[in-house]
Amino acid sequence: MTVVSHVAAADRLFVAGGFHATTLDQIAADAGYTKGAVYSNFGSKEDLFFAVYERRADRIEAQLTELLADDVAAGLHRIAGDTTGRRGRDDGWLAVFFEFWAHVIRHPELRGRFAAIHRRVQVPIADALERVAAGRGVELPVAALPLAVASGAMQIGLALERLTQPEVVDEALGARVGRLMLDEVGREKA
Numbered sequence: 026m027t028v029v030s031h032v033a034a035a036d037r038l039f040v041a042g043g044f045h046a047t048t049l050d051q052i053a054a055d056a057g058y059t060k061g062a063v064y065s066n067f068g069s070k071e072d073l074f075f076a077v078y079e080r081r082a083d084r085i086e087a088q089l090t091e092l093l094a095d096d097v098a099a100g101l102h103r104i105a106g107d108t109t110g111r112r113g114r115d116d117g118w119l120a121v122f123f124e125f126w127a128h129v130i131r132h133p134e135l136r137g138r139f140a141a142i143h144r145r146v147q148v149p150i151a152d153a154l155e156r157v158a159a160g161r162g163v164e165l166p167v168a169a170l171p172l173a174v175a176s177g178a179m180q181i182g183l184a185l186e187r188l189t190q191p192e193v194v195d196e197a198l199g200a201r202v203g204r205l206m207l208d209e210v211g212r213e214k215a
Contacts, residue, residue: 030056036077040117089149097156105203
């Protein structure tokens with residue numbers, strides 16, 4: 026139960042205060058343990074953040090699997106049209122996610138681990154795009170994984186812009202642009 030408590034406490038505190046501002050002492054206290062107990066399960070604050078990210082990726086993967094199980098095209102449209110509902114609108118997570126992403130860029134030794142977790146959410150989308158194209162009997166305009174990554178990057182970027190420019194980027198903009206992209210996937214050229 027200790028590991029679960031640490032991860033849950035870390036998730037709450039990272040979301041509330043950020044990665045760099047949150048200390049292992051705070052996480053241990055929130056979980057009801059000592060800092061030594063945290064270090065007995067995690068080698069660093071980065072390891073603890075990765076555990077939080079992995080837990081969140083598990084939930085998103087399960088949601089994607091469910092959404093894409095039957096009608097793949099409809100599932101992709103629902104994902105594109107629900108830029109906040111799939112993960113829940115969680116601006117605190119978005120902020121700490123970007124903070125940690127920047128941290129990873131400055132620490133190349135963390136990039137592979139971050140990318141592996143990140144890709145777990147991208148691969149189901151790429152697989153679904155391939156299935157839609159195959160079902161339509163057409164080829165994707167670019168390979169499925171880069172297309173899924175580009176689509177996700179656009180959605181994440183728009184979510185960040187929404188935080189700083191809500192008068193320009195409302196929650197529906199990502200949905201509209203995502204649907205436009207999906208409508209073009211596999212469309213036969215005239």
